[in-house]
Structures are given as structure tokens and as C-alpha cells.
Amino acid sequence: MTVVILTIGGLALRYIETRMVATAGETLALTAAEVSDKLDRFLSERYGDVLMMAETFSVQPHNRKFQSAYVARMKTAYPDYLWIGATNERGQIVVATDPATVGRDYSAQPWFQIVRNGRAVHMGDVEPFAVMGGPDTIAVTAPITGPNGEFLGVVTMRVGISGLEHVMTGTLLAFRQREGFWGALEYQFLTEKGVAFIDSDLSHKGLVNLIQLGLPSALVSQRSLSSYVEEEHLRRHVPVITGYAKTQARGGFEGLQWTVL
Template identity: 45%
Template sequence: MIMPRGESRQLYAWLPVIILVLVLVTLAVGGVALHYVEHYLIAATGDSLALAAADIADKLDTILFERYADTQVLAHSPVFRTRDVAAMTRHLNLNKEVYGYYLWLGVTDAKGRIVAATDPTSVGRDRSRSGWFRAVREQGGIYVEDAEPSEYGGGAFAVTFTAPIKGSRGEFLGTVSTRVRMTELEQVFERTVRAFQAQRGPAGRIEWQFMNRDGDLIVDSFLRQEGMVNLKVMGLPSALFVGTTQPGYVEETHLRRHVPVVTGYAQTEQRG
């Protein structure tokens, strides 16, 4: 069968349009596929980062709860119900040596004066107006203070645990107060991040940060801006989501490099 020349010309005239449409359809399908792949990769990465953040938070919870329990046990030590300052100091130093997490340990009397400590220069100081002393004296239980710059150790960030020392009749005799250094807790971050990075390979650099409940940066893996930046005040979405939702991830703009990044986030839980 022979096609009439007029119809043949008409078909050839449509060919560029058909080819253009096919190309457009191919590009559209390719664009949808690329968008799907991109969305899948972001979701997979985000889920992995959220799990890593939750794992780190859980490990930190475990360590901090152990220090909480240690402080409680320490407060029940018979030596702190005596007036043997030398024995108290030896006991405090022993605990500091056994547990590398501690920056400082000290004992106050019922009036808030430090009578024994791992740092001799702090002995004799009046801490009756300190929040941790007043909280324990007035409420009677163990007091945990969020990570803040400590007066011991050159202003290094530390978590404060304080427990009451009570006599045989339950009377208040003073307090045992400890400071857990944040630099030791960084190892928890580093081990988890190294394992995560090994799974993902060299593609993509991982940065991590730890902030307190107010948003103050207390551990920073890259710029070491501890105490100089408040992530909530700066409006970082991941910082604002922490504490309001379960562990998750968010696409946001890197505050320093101004490039899109995926951030996993999770919150520690105060136990005890």
C-alpha cells in the first residue's frame, strides 16, 4: 500500500511536534523520578540521623542517671556524717579518680560552707545562696542542674548533681555536690558518629551539637562555640523542634554555611 504524497508530507510536518512531545514527556518522567529519588534519599538519611540522635540521647541519659545514682549513694556515706575532713576529702578524691566523668566533688555543711572538696581552693567558700544548695535544703531531694559553665575547671560546662546529707533522725546536715564534665560526655557523640560515618562512607560530613533546654550551645563538634551561641534564639528549626516532638529530622539551612542540610534531633530524658 502506497501512502499519498500529501498525507506523507502532513505526517512529516507533525514529526517535530511528536518528537518534541516525546522529549518533554521523557524529561517530565525523568524529573519526577529524580524528585522521587531525592525525596527517598533525604528521608532515608533523615531517618538514620534521627535514630543516631536518639541513640546518643539514650546513652547520655544512662550515663547521667548513673551519676545521679552515684551522688545519691555518695550522700549516704557514713564519713560525711562525721567531722573528719581529711577522710571526707580522701573519699571524694577516690570517687573522682574512679569515675573520669567528674570535674569536681564537694561537701557543704548545713549552712552552705564547703568543708571538703577535690579542689582544695574551693574549701571554705560560702555556697548558701547557690541555687543547688537552696533547692536541696528546702526540698530535700536530689537536685539536677542543667549544663552550665562551672566555676571549677576554668568555666568548663558541667552538669550539677546535689544530694542532701541527713543524720540518723533525718535532720539536714549538709550536701554532697558533684560536677559532671561535658567533655567526657563528648565521647558518646564521637563513638556514635564514627560508627554512623563508617556506614555511610566518605560522602557527606557530619557535624553535631548539644544544647541545654534553653537553647544554649554547650558542645559543638566543629567551631567549639560553647557558651557563645543560642540555637533557639537564632531560630534553628531543629533546635525549636527538640522538646516538642519525638526524635525526628528536618531539612533546614546551615547557619554558618548557608546550604541546605538534613538534621536529626532528639532530647535526653531526666530520670530519677
């Protein structure tokens, strides 16, 4: 009888543990998906902004006074933009929110060449922007065209990463308040290649590739849009539950295939 009772008790505890893990995992996966959706909207809005600016500049392609005032207003209205500029057809900056960059030649840059060669909008992955001292940014670029479709230059913006991190921290705060959970929470944003460009552990931000390190959540996110996994924490070597979700295309915006952990 004692053996039977112990067996039933063990099964009950295992069932409770399994359900608790599943509940926590599903909640974390939903939170990751919520963050991913907000990221998609944030980036889609930046996509729309650069298209609108390019269309406006195409109407007045040589009015530098108007263009200078326009980029200044945009930067004031949207602090997420660290720098905004426009080039001529040769890739030289003709107006910019930082006057010191006017005249610089960016014709060799991929964002200029890709748009010049026919792409409607180019959104680059995260990389340092040396002009502003090296902060991580996203380049968003669209062509300026003439009345017959001729290429006249580009409009290009640098979106700061801090705006993306605010999306995460704001969502986590809402999650804590909604779920009543105040335990330890960590998060990462991964590029398509697996590099953690936003990390709640600032000492490892941008220094690790979680796909190359074989982290299960990073690997499985390459095959599934959103779910959760039980895994071992790479640095603390303790069991954790990780919810994940991938960013997706939205409207005409193709997306960057990032992963939220």
C-alpha cells in the same frame, strides 16, 4: 513522546531524591536518638553516684577523714568528675578534692538552697565552674541527713562536659563505620533554652541560641522527641538534613530536656 519521557524522567528523579533525603534523615534521627539515650544513661549514672555518696556520708556525717578519702577515690575512679565536695548544714565546704576550696561558703548558691529546702537530688544545667578556672560543668547535688532526717549538709559534684562530648564523637565514629559515610557531619548539644553548649564548630560553642535564631530543627525539637528536618545551614547557607532527639527522664532522674542535633 519526548515530553512524556522527560516528565516521567523528572518524576523518577524527584522520587529518588525524596527517598534519599528520607533515608538520610531517618538515619540521622536514629543516630541523634542513640546519642540522646547514651546521654540519659550517663547523667542517670551521675545521679546514682551522688545519691550513693550522700547515703554513705549520712552514715558517717562527721567523719572528715573518711569523707576526704572517699571523695579522693571517687575522683580518681571517675575522671569525668572535675571536683567533688561536701558542705556542712551552713553551706561551708568541709571536704573537697581541691583542698583550697575547703572553708568556702556556698550557702547562697541555688544548688545548695534547692537541696536544703527538700529536693532529693538537684542536677543543674551547664554553667562555668570558677573554682577550676571556668570550664563548663554540671552541678549534681544531694543532701546529707541525720538519723531523724535532719539536714546536715550536701554532697556536690562537678561533671565535666568533655565526657558528654566523648559520647557524641564515639557514636559518630561508629555511625561512620556502620553506614560507610565519611562526608561532613556537624553536631550540637542544646540546653532546654536552646543554647549550644557543645558545638562541633568550636568558634561558636556557647555563643548562640538556636531557638532564638529560629533554626527549624531546634524549634521542632521542642514539640517532638525525635525526627529530622530539611533546613538551611545558619552559617554556610546551604541546604542540610538535620536529625534531632531530646533527652528524657530515666528512673528517678527527671532529665535536663537537652536536644541533640
